[in-house]
Amino acid sequence: MNGAVIRLHVNGQALTVSADDADMSLADYLHERLDLTGTKVCCGIGVCRACTVGIRNRPDALLEKTLACVTTVSTLANQHVYTVESLAQGNRLAPLQQSFLEAFAFQCGYCTPGFLMAATAMLEHLGQYGASAERIDDAIDTWVGGNLCRCTGYVRYKEAIRRVARAKLKGGAGS
Known part of the structure; x- marks a missing residue:
């Protein structure tokens, strides 16, 4: 250059x-x-x-x-x-990180940063798509569905993301 x-x-x-x-x-x-x-x-x-x-x-x-x-x-x-x-603020985890902990979504943890960042982007875009609680799983599949987990932790990842997305749609702590 x-x-x-x-x-x-x-x-x-x-x-x-x-x-x-x-x-x-x-x-x-x-x-x-x-x-x-x-x-x-x-x-x-x-x-x-x-x-x-x-x-x-x-x-x-x-x-x-x-x-x-x-x-x-x-x-x-x-x-x-x-x-x-960038997600945590000091020692305080972001709501999505906290949800991952609560849902026991970590297994080996190697793919977790990619899941967290894809889901973070999805959460910002929720309002743009007119997402509803009934369509959260579709949004998760669209934004995070291509991320691979060799330990097959998909169910727990999806549960953790779903919790925060629903809270965000309700205007709660996950927003």
């Missing part, structure tokens, strides 16, 4: 990325340069979705999910990237 730099935000922090790192995958950049290891790489080709992170093209935009293992840093100029580390 001829010495150019890339500006982006990660978990609210403004960053300037050197041209030397422009062709790195976002997952590698997060791990190697920022020591943010919550984003996991499993397949490395964007199939399993363990590496799902959230992206906003501006701070007030809805969160979109993207696959960090196949997204290069150079494609993220002026974007806002959110990793699983």
Whole structure:
């Protein structure tokens, strides 16, 4: 990139990325340069979705999910990237994380960050789709259905997400 730099935000922090790192995958950049290891790489080709992170093209935009293992840093100029580390506020878990704990949704936990980030994006989009409590499972299937769990924890993941989505639709603590 001829010495150019890339500006982006990660978990609210403004960053300037050197041209030397422009062709790195976002997952590698997060791990190697920022020591943010919550984003996991499993397949490395964007199939399993363990590496799902959230992206906003501006701070007030809805969160979109993207696959960090196949997204290069150079494609993220002026974007806002959110990793699983962004969910908790200090020692206080986000409602979705708390729900995962309460539903015993963690097994080996490797795919969990991808599930959390895909579900976080889904929760932001609920109002846009006119989702209702009766259609929550459809929304979960659409937003999180492609994420793979080798331990087959799907039932518990879905239950945890459903709890928070229903609370959000009712205007409760999960919103």
